[in-house]
Amino acid sequence: MKKLKRSSRLVEMTQYLLSRPHTLISLTAFADRYQSAKSSISEDLAIIKEVFEEEGIGELQTLAGAAGGVKYMPHMKESTALEIMEEVCLKLEQPDRVLPGGYLYMTDMLGQPELLADVGRMFATAFMGRRIDVIMTVETKGIPLAYATAACLNIPVVIVRRDNKVTEGSAVSINYVSGSNKRIQTMSLARRALKEESHVLIIDDFMKAGGTIQGMMDLLHEFKATVAGVGVFVESGEVELEERLLEDYVSLAKLTAVDMKTKQTKVVPGNYFKG
Amino acid sequence: MKKLKRSSRLVEMTQYLLSRPHTLISLTAFADRYQSAKSSISEDLAIIKEVFEEEGIGELQTLAGAAGGVKYMPHMKESTALEIMEEVCLKLEQPDRVLPGGYLYMTDMLGQPELLADVGRMFATAFMGRRIDVIMTVETKGIPLAYATAACLNIPVVIVRRDNKVTEGSAVSINYVSGSNKRIQTMSLARRALKEESHVLIIDDFMKAGGTIQGMMDLLHEFKATVAGVGVFVESGEVELEERLLEDYVSLAKLTAVDMKTKQTKVVPGNYFKG
Numbered sequence: 001m002k003k004l005k006r007s008s009r010l011v012e013m014t015q016y017l018l019s020r021p022h023t024l025i026s027l028t029a030f031a032d033r034y035q036s037a038k039s040s041i042s043e044d045l046a047i048i049k050e051v052f053e054e055e056g057i058g059e060l061q062t063l064a065g066a067a068g069g070v071k072y073m074p075h076m077k078e079s080t081a082l083e084i085m086e087e088v089c090l091k092l093e094q095p096d097r098v099l100p101g102g103y104l105y106m107t108d109m110l111g112q113p114e115l116l117a118d119v120g121r122m123f124a125t126a127f128m129g130r131r132i133d134v135i136m137t138v139e140t141k142g143i144p145l146a147y148a149t150a151a152c153l154n155i156p157v158v159i160v161r162r163d164n165k166v167t168e169g170s171a172v173s174i175n176y177v178s179g180s181n182k183r184i185q186t187m188s189l190a191r192r193a194l195k196e197e198s199h200v201l202i203i204d205d206f207m208k209a210g211g212t213i214q215g216m217m218d219l220l221h222e223f224k225a226t227v228a229g230v231g232v233f234v235e236s237g238e239v240e241l242e243e244r245l246l247e248d249y250v251s252l253a254k255l256t257a258v259d260m261k262t263k264q265t266k267v268v269p270g271n272y273f274k275g
Numbered sequence: 276m277k278k279l280k281r282s283s284r285l286v287e288m289t290q291y292l293l294s295r296p297h298t299l300i301s302l303t304a305f306a307d308r309y310q311s312a313k314s315s316i317s318e319d320l321a322i323i324k325e326v327f328e329e330e331g332i333g334e335l336q337t338l339a340g341a342a343g344g345v346k347y348m349p350h351m352k353e354s355t356a357l358e359i360m361e362e363v364c365l366k367l368e369q370p371d372r373v374l375p376g377g378y379l380y381m382t383d384m385l386g387q388p389e390l391l392a393d394v395g396r397m398f399a400t401a402f403m404g405r406r407i408d409v410i411m412t413v414e415t416k417g418i419p420l421a422y423a424t425a426a427c428l429n430i431p432v433v434i435v436r437r438d439n440k441v442t443e444g445s446a447v448s449i450n451y452v453s454g455s456n457k458r459i460q461t462m463s464l465a466r467r468a469l470k471e472e473s474h475v476l477i478i479d480d481f482m483k484a485g486g487t488i489q490g491m492m493d494l495l496h497e498f499k500a501t502v503a504g505v506g507v508f509v510e511s512g513e514v515e516l517e518e519r520l521l522e523d524y525v526s527l528a529k530l531t532a533v534d535m536k537t538k539q540t541k542v543v544p545g546n547y548f549k550g
Contacts, residue, residue: 051279140415147391190382
């Protein structure tokens with residue numbers, strides 16, 4: 001790269017950091033890239049750090065020493081997250097979204113890249129600091145949420161299949177009971193898809209009693225993996241407490257009431273906002 | 276937002292633009308946001324534009340006039356794309372990737388957020404300038420590629436289901452013959468998922484004869500939609516010419532030979548690189 005003026009270097013460094021979240025970049029690498037003294041690079045990083053933190057874009061963690069460098073960690077301010085989710089809740093309350101079984105139609109919203117990027121940033125904020133090697137979800141609707149979160153945390157995604165079509169070598173299958181319709185279903189994951197003893201963050205779009213997520217946890221047990229956390233976009237509060245299969249999860253929104261006759265629903269921000 | 280110094284403003288403007296691809300931002304909006312004169316904003320944008328274009332990050336399109344403003348369009352240099360795909364081809368040639376039926380195991384690669392971001396940028400570059408309202412894919416493995424592309428183009432994704440479980444209101448289903456195993460299969464899309472007369476970019480992970488993509492095209496016909504383009508990550512050259520169902524597509528890599536006995540494959544960069 002040709003030597004840049006300071007103003008151009010700031011633009012380039014900003015884009016470089018933003019496109020490499022959770023990646024340690026050494027001062028030496030930056031100094032080489034921009035043919036500049038480390039002292040100038042440090043000054044630039046201080047400016048970037050201040051803007052990122054003031055605007056709530058993310059943290060710029062600097063590590064001192066020979067192995068040191070800088071790492072950008074995407075983040076979202078709680079006030080920004082709440083503003084976004086309050087708008088989401090209003091949209092989710094539109095009466096034409098009520099589906100049989102008390103589900104909500106939200107496929108359209110899960111198709112919007114801007115909202116997904118925001119949601120990924122919220123989950124990345126909620127689980128920042130935990131050891132996470134991989135994100136797991138089950139097909140189909142949780143997939144974009146899992147990838148949006150993975151992009152912020154710079155870790156891979158594995159997708160559990162809802163059948164046991166083994167086209168990818170040996171697989172582990174388990175049966176689980178979906179809490180909502182009480183039917184026994186199968187989910188499976190190829191052996192090669194997940195290293196044993198991984199720390200796994202589970203992400204899904206909707207949770208009622210939690211049967212599907214419990215199924216993923218059982219599957220993880222077969223891989224000797226550790227559950228690093230559970231994040232769901234919307235939880236349903238329309239579940240008896242004794243039916244709820246798990247306690248420790250983060251939800252961004254909560255469906256608190258569904259009237260199937262009038263198609264009226266009530267959706268409020270989830271437990272993410274009670275920390 | 277408080278008034279920023281020029282260096283901080285450059286950092287903030289860079290991140291603001293990068294997080295809003297294909298979105299027109301007026302000079303007035305920037306001037307208000309940063310409490311600065313339009314002339315200063317224009318100077319800043321000129322610096323950002325130069326860096327983005329020199330580094331091949333993207334184009335910064337400026338539109339003059341009252342409705343004018345600036346729009347960031349992610350882009351990737353052909354040389355960068357080729358470098359990335361040559362590395363991908365080498366990985367795809369690893370012998371343990373050959374699956375029954377001449378398929379390749381690439382789920383692990385489609386789980387990597389960094390590669391997905393690169394691939395999304397390649398497709399965004401290939402189809403830049405076309406009118407595209409929405410991206411379509413069929414579950415499951417094409418989904419991350421579709422979202423990565425959608426994030427660059429700032430348009431929504433619709434996912435076609437491989438069954439006809441109608442849980443989202445009325446749906447359109449079609450039968451199609453998968454070119455590889457000649458079995459009749461079903462795919463369906465909820466009526467509400469796609470507006471009629473949309474311009475649709477089809478994205479998928481793997482194409483052999485093209486039966487699945489032809490199925491999506493038939494489905495689009497039912498929605499009076501127009502196919503704006505077809506992009507596949509890997510195409511298989513292991514198909515007789517007369518079996519190939521479509522001509523007009525963009526592939527990033529091409530599987531040219533599979534020896535099921537030795538598990539040796541040959542993968543080369545796709546027709547993306549012959550434009």
